[in-house]
Amino acid sequence: xxxxxxxxxxxxxxxxxxxxxxxxLDEGFWLPRMIAGLGFVGLGLAGTAYVARRYWGTDExxxxxxxxxxxxxxxxxxxxxxxxxxxxxxxxxxxxxxxxWEWRGYREHLRIDLxxxxxxxxxxxxxxxxxxxxxxxGWMLPVPRVVRWLCRREEARYRGRxxxxxxxxxxxxx
Ligand SMILES: [Zn+2]
Numbered sequence: 001x002x003x004x005x006x007x008x009x010x011x012x013x014x015x016x017x018x019x020x021x022x023x024x025l026d027e028g029f030w031l032p033r034m035i036a037g038l039g040f041v042g043l044g045l046a047g048t049a050y051v052a053r054r055y056w057g058t059d060e061x062x063x064x065x066x067x068x069x070x071x072x073x074x075x076x077x078x079x080x081x082x083x084x085x086x087x088x089x090x091x092x093x094x095x096x097x098x099x100x101w102e103w104r105g106y107r108e109h110l111r112i113d114l115x116x117x118x119x120x121x122x123x124x125x126x127x128x129x130x131x132x133x134x135x136x137x138g139w140m141l142p143v144p145r146v147v148r149w150l151c152r153r154e155e156a157r158y159r160g161r162x163x164x165x166x167x168x169x170x171x172x173x174x
Contacts, residue, residue, distance in 0.1 A: 005057040011065045020072050025050040044071030066108040099141040114158050125151045
């Protein structure tokens with residue numbers, strides 16, 4: 001098992017090779033610093049995955065890198081203006097598409113659990129439930145039942161993909 005520091009550094013190198021910059025959230029220009037001031041660990045914006053300096057070299061920092069890189073990839077794929085407008089725009093119903101984008105970031109937390117331990121830890125699910133119900137994210141999906149269902153579905157999909165890649169253990173009998 002690699003150390004948290006080595007794993008973090010390897011992820012930074014991987015992202016940089018992919019063309020994603022990595023920077024400290026609480027250093028540099030005003031916007032990431034403001035986000036850090038609001039208590040967030042990271043930010044994915046315009047080609048850069050920002051992670052607060054105190055998390056560099058830690059497991060939390062590694063999770064944040066993966067989460068923010070997912071946002072950066074989505075901004076590339078769907079374009080930054082579309083991402084930002086749909087992330088920030090409050091529709092007449094009070095809903096935004098923020099939950100959709102954040103789900104794509106938080107999915108990485110589940111995948112990391114699955115890669116590391118072969119299962120999703122209940123505390124990871126509850127952290128995600130709490131984030132989706134939190135004021136910091138504007139109560140983007142304050143329905144724990146739905147968030148828990150999304151987590152279960154993601155785990156099942158991950159296992160399905162892995163099962164197909166590795167060959168089902170049941171195949172030998174049939
Ligand atoms: Zn996010």
